[in-house]
Amino acid sequence: xxxxxxxxxxxxxxxxxxxxxxxxxxxxxxxxxxxxxxxxxxxxxxxxxxxxxxxxxxxxxxxxxxxxxxxxxxxxxxxxxxxxxxxxxxxxxxxxxxxxxxxxxxxxxxxxxxxxxxxxxxxxxxxxxxxxxxxxxxxxxxxxxxxxxxxxxxxxxxxxxxxxxxxxxxxxxxxxxxxxxxxxxxxxxxxxxxxxxxxxxxxxxxxxxxxxxxxxxxxxxxxxxxxxxxxxxxxxxxxxxxxxxxxxxxxxxxxxxxxxxxxxxxxxxxxxxxxxxxxxxxxxxxxxxxxxxxxxxxxxxxxxxxxxxxxxxxxxxxxxxxxxxxxxxxxxxxxxxxxxxxxxxxxxxxxxxxxxxxxxxxxxxxxxxxxxxxxxxxxxxxxxxxxxxxxxxxxxxxxxxxxxxxxxxxxxxxxxxxxxxxxxxxxxxxxxxxxxxxxxxxxxxxxxxxxxxxxxxxxxxxxxxxxxxxxxxxxxxxxxxxxxxxxxxxxxxxxxxxxxxxxxxxxxxxxxxxxxxxxxxxxxxxxxxxxxxxxxxxxxxxxxxxxxxxxxxxxxxxxxxxxxxxxxxxxxxxxxxxxxxxxxxxxxxxxxxxxxxxxxxxxxxxxxxxxxxxxxxxxxxxxxxxxxxxxxxxxxxxxxxxxxxx
Amino acid sequence: xxxxxxxxxxxxxxxxxxxxxxxxxxxxxxxxxxxxxxxxxxxxxxxxxxxxxxxxxxxxxxxxxxxxxxxxxxxxxxxxxxxxxxxxxxxxxxxxxxxxxxxxxxxxxxxxxxxxxxxxxxxxxxxxxxxxxxxxxxxxxxxxxxxxxxxxxxxxxxxxxxxxxxxxxxxxxxxxxxxxxxxxxxxxxxxxxxxxxxxxxxxxxxxxxxxxxxxxxxxxxxxxxxxxx
Numbered sequence: 001x002x003x004x005x006x007x008x009x010x011x012x013x014x015x016x017x018x019x020x021x022x023x024x025x026x027x028x029x030x031x032x033x034x035x036x037x038x039x040x041x042x043x044x045x046x047x048x049x050x051x052x053x054x055x056x057x058x059x060x061x062x063x064x065x066x067x068x069x070x071x072x073x074x075x076x077x078x079x080x081x082x083x084x085x086x087x088x089x090x091x092x093x094x095x096x097x098x099x100x101x102x103x104x105x106x107x108x109x110x111x112x113x114x115x116x117x118x119x120x121x122x123x124x125x126x127x128x129x130x131x132x133x134x135x136x137x138x139x140x141x142x143x144x145x146x147x148x149x150x151x152x153x154x155x156x157x158x159x160x161x162x163x164x165x166x167x168x169x170x171x172x173x174x175x176x177x178x179x180x181x182x183x184x185x186x187x188x189x190x191x192x193x194x195x196x197x198x199x200x201x202x203x204x205x206x207x208x209x210x211x212x213x214x215x216x217x218x219x220x221x222x223x224x225x226x227x228x229x230x231x232x233x234x235x236x237x238x239x240x241x242x243x244x245x246x247x248x249x250x251x252x253x254x255x256x257x258x259x260x261x262x263x264x265x266x267x268x269x270x271x272x273x274x275x276x277x278x279x280x281x282x283x284x285x286x287x288x289x290x291x292x293x294x295x296x297x298x299x300x301x302x303x304x305x306x307x308x309x310x311x312x313x314x315x316x317x318x319x320x321x322x323x324x325x326x327x328x329x330x331x332x333x334x335x336x337x338x339x340x341x342x343x344x345x346x347x348x349x350x351x352x353x354x355x356x357x358x359x360x361x362x363x364x365x366x367x368x369x370x371x372x373x374x375x376x377x378x379x380x381x382x383x384x385x386x387x388x389x390x391x392x393x394x395x396x397x398x399x400x401x402x403x404x405x406x407x408x409x410x411x412x413x414x415x416x417x418x419x420x421x422x423x424x425x426x427x428x429x430x431x432x433x434x435x436x437x438x439x440x441x442x443x444x445x446x447x448x449x450x451x452x453x454x455x456x457x458x459x460x461x462x463x464x465x466x467x468x469x470x471x472x473x474x475x476x477x478x479x480x481x482x483x484x485x486x487x488x489x490x491x492x493x494x495x496x497x498x499x500x501x502x503x504x505x506x507x508x509x510x511x512x513x514x515x516x517x518x519x520x521x522x523x524x525x526x527x528x529x530x531x532x533x534x535x536x537x538x539x540x541x542x543x544x545x546x547x548x549x550x551x552x553x554x555x556x557x558x559x560x561x562x563x564x565x566x567x568x569x570x571x572x573x574x575x576x577x578x579x580x581x582x583x584x585x586x587x588x589x590x591x592x593x594x595x596x597x598x599x600x601x602x603x604x605x606x607x608x609x610x611x612x613x614x615x616x617x618x619x620x621x622x623x624x625x626x627x628x629x630x631x632x633x634x635x636x637x638x639x640x641x642x643x644x645x646x
Numbered sequence: 647x648x649x650x651x652x653x654x655x656x657x658x659x660x661x662x663x664x665x666x667x668x669x670x671x672x673x674x675x676x677x678x679x680x681x682x683x684x685x686x687x688x689x690x691x692x693x694x695x696x697x698x699x700x701x702x703x704x705x706x707x708x709x710x711x712x713x714x715x716x717x718x719x720x721x722x723x724x725x726x727x728x729x730x731x732x733x734x735x736x737x738x739x740x741x742x743x744x745x746x747x748x749x750x751x752x753x754x755x756x757x758x759x760x761x762x763x764x765x766x767x768x769x770x771x772x773x774x775x776x777x778x779x780x781x782x783x784x785x786x787x788x789x790x791x792x793x794x795x796x797x798x799x800x801x802x803x804x805x806x807x808x809x810x811x812x813x814x815x816x817x818x819x820x821x822x823x824x825x826x827x828x829x830x831x832x833x834x835x836x837x838x839x840x841x842x843x844x845x846x847x848x849x850x851x852x853x854x855x856x857x858x859x860x861x862x863x864x865x866x867x868x869x870x871x872x873x874x875x
Contacts, residue, residue: 499763506742518745521787524829525743541829 026059026240047075047084054091059242061279062098069095082117086124093131097138100282100319106135126152126164133171137178138283140323143371146175150375157379162199166192170208177215178323186215206236206244214251217258225255243284246275250291257298269295286312286324293331302339306332326355449554453505504560514556515548520583523563534571538578545585549643558619559641562627563591565616566639570595574637589643596636655682656773659706661693661723662686662739663715667762671710671739674766681773689715690723697731708735708773711756713747721747721754728755728858735776745787752792755858758782780851789826792857796823814856822849 032053035041041049050072057065069091076084089112096105109132112118112125119125129152136145153168173188189212196204209232216225229252236245249272256265269292276288289312296305309332316324329352336345507522508514520543527539551559563581570579574597582592620627620641630638658681662668668686675681684706687693697705709727713720724736738751738759748759757776760769775782784792793815800814815823818839825835832846839846 503742503761503763510742510744517790518787521745521785521790521827524786527829528831539829543828 026056026242028240029053029056029059032056043075047072050075051084051087051091054094056240057091057094057098058244059240059279062095062281065091065095065098083121083124086112086118086121090124090127090131093128097131097135097283098279098281100315100321102135102138102320106132109135122155122159123161123164126156126161126167129155130164130167130171133168133175137171137174138321138323140178140325142175142178142323146172147371149175150371154375154378162195163203166195166199166203166205166208169195170205170211173211173215177211177218180218182215182218186212186219189215204235206232206239206241206248208232209235210244210248210251213248213255217251217255220258222255222258225251229255242275242279243281246272246279246288247284249275250288253295254291257295262299265295266299282315282319283321283324286316286319286321286328289315290324290327290331293328293335297331297334297338300338302335302341305335306339309335326352329355453509504557508553508557508560511553511556513550513552515550516583516585516589517543517545517548519551519556519560519563520545522560523567523581526564527567530567530571536577537571539567539581540579541581541583543583545583547586549585549589555623558623559591562616562619562641563593565612566593569612570597570637574598576636591641593639594632594636596632599631599635599637655680656708656777657682657684657704657706658773659684659693659696659709660686661688661690661709661715661720662712663688664712667712667739670762671769674769677766678770681770690718690720690726693723694726694730697727697734705731706734708737708776710737710739710760710769711751712739713744713751721751724751724754724756735780737772737776737782743785743787745785745791749788749791752788752854753857757854779847781847781854783832784823784826784850784853786827786829789823792853793820793823793827796853796856815853819849819853822846823853826850 032049035049036046036053039049050068053060053068054065054072060068069088072084072088072091076088079085089108093105093108096102096108109128112128113132118128129148133145133148133152136142136148149168149171153165153172156162156164156168169188169192173185173192176182176185176188179185189208192208193204193212196208209228213225213227213229213232216222216228229248232248233245233252236242236248249268253265253268253272256262256268269288272288273292276285289308293305293309293312296302296308309328312328313325313332316322316328329348333345333348333352336342336348504522520541524541527541531537531539567579567581570576570593574595576595576597579593579595582594584590584592617627624644626640626642626644628640630640632638658675660668660671660683662671672683672686675683684700684704685693685696687696693709693711711720711724715723718726720738724738727734728736736751736756738748738756739762740748740759741762743759743761748756751759758772758781760772764772772782796815797820821839822835825838830838832843832850836843836846
């Protein structure tokens with residue numbers, strides 16, 4: 001409880017100091033600060049918030065970063081969470097780098113990388129490894145830096161951590177950039193970009209784009225450089241990363257200088273310096289001063305250029321940041337040359353040659369290319385091992401499946417063979433019986449159907465065709481005007497009948513079965529055509545169909561013909577004014593045709609052109625139905641067809 | 647066959663693969679000077695080609711379409727042509743009245759059907775019916791199928807609570823269909839329901855429209871795939 005109270009008081013004091021001394025560099029930092037100050041949090045939450053603040057190290061002044069680290073350290077007292085302690089150590093490393101105390105930073109890194117507990121946390125271990133690369137580059141130990149970066153890349157690929165793969169690729173490119181091997185640097189930066197696009201475009205850092213821009217600027221491809229630097233500035237602004245934003249301004253200033261846009265270059269440099277003052281880090285201060293020196297050389301402000309460069313050299317020497325010395329002295333030489341100070345120019349050149357020899361012996365090109373080759377070989381070996389493993393696994397599955405399938409098929413075959421033997425004998429007997437029965441049925445059905453079609457065609461179509469033939473014959477022999485007209489009308493009527501009969505026959509022949517409702521609908525069409533000739537008669541069709549019945553084509557045809565005949569008879573002979581056709585269907589069915597005509601005696605004759613009552617009776621008998629006629633009182637006739645089968 | 651523009655003439659077309667039937671049809675319509683046959687096609691594909699090449703003022707108002715044709719049948723042709731030329735009316739020509747096929751043709755976009763052996767006066771009357779009333783009088787069989795289909799769709803809409811969909815069939819339309827199933831003509835229905843014959847015909851025209859179910863995207867895609875358009 002006492003410890004907790006102490007920690008809380010410390011945090012509050014810390015925040016008070018920070019608020020007094022610092023201003024909020026970015027909105028994100030401001031937001032985190034407010035959370036620390038005002039939000040009620042327990043220790044775990046407060047620690048998390050402090051880590052979140054430390055992760056903004058790129059935009060924090062080193063002194064502010066230090067205070068937050070101390071805050072986190074106090075909360076960790078008595079806390080046995082190793083991962084949190086390692087993270088605090090990591091941020092301490094970053095603090096020392098920003099302060100320029102890279103030896104101390106390196107010491108912390110080496111200590112943690114020797115700890116097995118750290119190595120057991122791959123993401124934390126990689127943080128230290130990546131920091132080490134940055135330190136080695138600052139010390140100009142480029143060969144070791146490259147080796148470190150390639151090792152991180154190899155581990156990250158094995159562990160499948162895309163974030164760390166990308167950082168390692170960027171660092172590798174950075175080393176080549178420091179070596180002025182621009183094409184190689186560019187290759188690695190684009191490898192990083194490809195990885196980002198493949199894994200998660202949201203991971204794209206501003207740093208990568210500013211590095212690409214710097215390389216293009218070195219290659220004097222300023223159009224491409226401009227595209228990438230604008231992108232870098234946008235991303236750095238979006239992510240509120242002040243250090244990268246500052247770097248981007250400086251690189252952009254260099255591009256503008258090359259393009260002759262001096263005023264813009266100066267603006268950008270001033271902007272960069274303002275930001276740099278807020279966040280410190282001597283490595284970048286030196287780089288900024290070198291940039292500024294180069295700018296002054298270009299704008300012929302030689303005295304300012306020399307003064308700026310000497311300041312940079314002093315800071316680099318004090319902080320042992322040797323990687324920028326070559327660039328500083330080269331820029332110094334440019335200023336002396338442009339100022340026509342030949343003595344100092346030649347002395348500076350001698351110093352540059354000595355410096356190059358020193359750097360070359362540390363970072364020979366052959367050694368560096370050996371490292372890269374070693375990495376490529378290791379990567380290919382990994383791929384081969386993985387492919388071999390896949391192949392072996394596939395082979396096991398393939399052979400295992402084949403053997404299993406073979407035995408399964410063998411078993412099924414034997415079972416099937418036995419079953420077939422038994423069934424064969426049974427089947428042979430049944431088949432023989434069925435065959436015999438089917439042959440008999442087919443023969444009988446075909447015979448009946450042919451007889452029926454022949455009978456219908458003979459009785460109906462044959463009659464009409466004979467009538468047409470007779471009428472044509474008559475026309476050719478006796479050509480008088482009046483009779484011609486009558487004959488022509490008769491011809492027309494007979495032809496119509498042929499077509500109608502054919503139509504009805506085809507209607508049933510094309511269906512496997514017909515519903516009562518379908519027969520009813522066809523009957524209604526027939527009635528509609530008849531009504532033109534009998535305008536004074538009202539004909540209604542009423543359906544009481546609870547369950548529709550399906551009739552085979554022969555029966556459907558019989559029923560239709562019976563109903564046609566019944567209605568035609570009533571119209572022609574009974575002198576009725578109403579006819580009602582009632583179709584009732586439930587489990588069985590019946591059809592009733594009622595008229596209010598003269599009664600049975602008047603319409604017992606056969607009709608011209610049809611088979612009349614005899615035909616109706618014959619059709620009913622053939623279909624297995626009952627047909628009857630009843631006299632109605634006071635007048636009229638009722639025809640009833642009842643299905644007894646179905 | 648006249649292809650000149652005459653505002654008093656009604657432009658029609660015939661799609662029929664049988665030469666004899668073509669000749670018979672042309673003979674029948676030659677009795678009516680008010681009808682102008684703009685083209686005769688042997689297949690659905692030829693019909694679509696002919697339509698593509700015609701200027702707007704020469705497009706037929708009514709096309710008589712045989713059902714059974716090779717490559718694409720009459721029903722598929724109507725589907726396609728109705729999607730591309732929605733103002734053209736289609737009347738099915740058939741040897742025998744197969745209700746199933748006729749109903750399919752109506753759903754595809756046909757406005758009526760005729761038997762091939764019908765007299766010239768019946769053909770002329772059918773043209774007047776479709777132009778004046780957007781549909782020929784329905785047979786009881788077709789009316790029955792229409793009522794079954796639209797009632798089922800109405801039930802589906804009610805069960806799935808798709809209230810945003812319009813009503814499939816109104817009560818009045820149901821009444822008219824039921825009377826048509828009973829074999830009544832438009833005049834008798836009008837008397838029974840105390841409305842005009844024109845109103846009855848309009849309701850039937852609405853029912854035709856509801857039946858004209860076309861899947862435009864599918865059929866046009868199919869047409870492009872097979873180079874029918």
